[in-house]
Amino acid sequence: MSLLIVALFGLAFGSFLNVCIYRLPRAESVVAPGSHCPACGHSIRWHDNIPLLSYLLLRGRCRDCQARISPLYPLVEALTAAVLLADFSLYGATPEFLKNAVFAMLIIILVFTDLNERRIPHPVTLSGMALGLILSGLIVVDSRPLGWILRQWGIFPPAVLLSITGALVGALAGGGLFYAVGEAFYYLRHKEGLGFGDVMLMLMVGTFLGPALTLLTILLGSILGTIIAIPFAITSPRFRGYQWPYGTFLGIAAIYASLQGEALLRAYLQWSGFR
Ligand SMILES: [Zn+2]
Structure with a gap:
C-alpha cells in the first residue's frame, strides 16, 4: 500500500x-x-x-x-x-528517505537539462547546496575519511559537527576536484572542457553525500561517460568534438551512489582488506 x-x-x-x-x-x-x-x-x-x-x-x-x-x-x-x-x-x-528523495529529484532535473540543452541552471544547484548544508545538521552525512583522519589526531568531534564538516568537505572535494580538472583541461587543449555547471553540480552533490560518496560519484560518472563516449568517437568522426553532457553522467552516478554507494564502498573495503 x-x-x-x-x-x-x-x-x-x-x-x-x-x-x-x-x-x-x-x-x-x-x-x-x-x-x-x-x-x-x-x-x-x-x-x-x-x-x-x-x-x-x-x-x-x-x-x-x-x-x-x-x-x-x-x-x-x-x-x-x-x-x-x-x-x-x-x-x-524515515527522514533519510525524504532527504534522499529531494536529492534525487534535484539531480533528475539537472540530468535532463544538461542532456537536452547542456545547461545546469544555477538556481537548482545553489538552492540544492544550501538545502544540503542545512540538512547535514539534521541527518548525518557520511564523513568517514574525515572522521578517520581526525581520530588519528585524537580528535572526536560531536556527530552533528562532523556531519556538517563532512558536507562542506564533500562539497570542496567534489567541486574542487572538478574545478582543477577543468583548468587542467583548458591548459591542455585550450578549450573549455568542463563547464562551471559541472563544478556547481558536484558542490551540491558533496553537501548531500559527503566526501567518500562524492569521490565515488566522480569516479563512476567518468567511467560511465568514457564507456559511452569512446565507441562513438572511434566509429564516427562526427563525435570527436562532440560536447558530451558530463553532468548527465555525473547525475546518474550520484543517484546510484546515494542508493548503492554505501554497499559498494563496504564491499570494496572488505575486498581490499582495509577492515
Ligand atoms: Zn499542440
Whole structure:
C-alpha cells in the first residue's frame, strides 16, 4: 500500500520535474502559466496531463496539433517514481528517505537539462547546496575519511559537527576536484572542457553525500561517460568534438551512489582488506 502511494507521488513529482526541466533553463516561472503545448501553445487539459497514462492514451501526440510529445516526458515520470521506490525500499518512512528523495529529484532535473540543452541552471544547484548544508545538521552525512583522519589526531568531534564538516568537505572535494580538472583541461587543449555547471553540480552533490560518496560519484560518472563516449568517437568522426553532457553522467552516478554507494564502498573495503 505504502509502495503504491510512493509510486503515485513519484509520478506526480516527476510530472512537475518535467516542467522544471523545460522552464528553468529558459528562466521561466515553474508555477504559472499552466502547462501548454510547446508547438501550438494550446493549454493542456487536466485529463491530458496525467503522468504516463496521458502519454500512452494520446500515443505521444498533442491533442490539438498532433505534434509529437518527447518520450522524455513519460521517461522522467517513470524514472522519478522508480528512484523514489528504490529510496523507500532502502530507508522506509524515515527522514533519510525524504532527504534522499529531494536529492534525487534535484539531480533528475539537472540530468535532463544538461542532456537536452547542456545547461545546469544555477538556481537548482545553489538552492540544492544550501538545502544540503542545512540538512547535514539534521541527518548525518557520511564523513568517514574525515572522521578517520581526525581520530588519528585524537580528535572526536560531536556527530552533528562532523556531519556538517563532512558536507562542506564533500562539497570542496567534489567541486574542487572538478574545478582543477577543468583548468587542467583548458591548459591542455585550450578549450573549455568542463563547464562551471559541472563544478556547481558536484558542490551540491558533496553537501548531500559527503566526501567518500562524492569521490565515488566522480569516479563512476567518468567511467560511465568514457564507456559511452569512446565507441562513438572511434566509429564516427562526427563525435570527436562532440560536447558530451558530463553532468548527465555525473547525475546518474550520484543517484546510484546515494542508493548503492554505501554497499559498494563496504564491499570494496572488505575486498581490499582495509577492515
Ligand atoms: Zn499542440
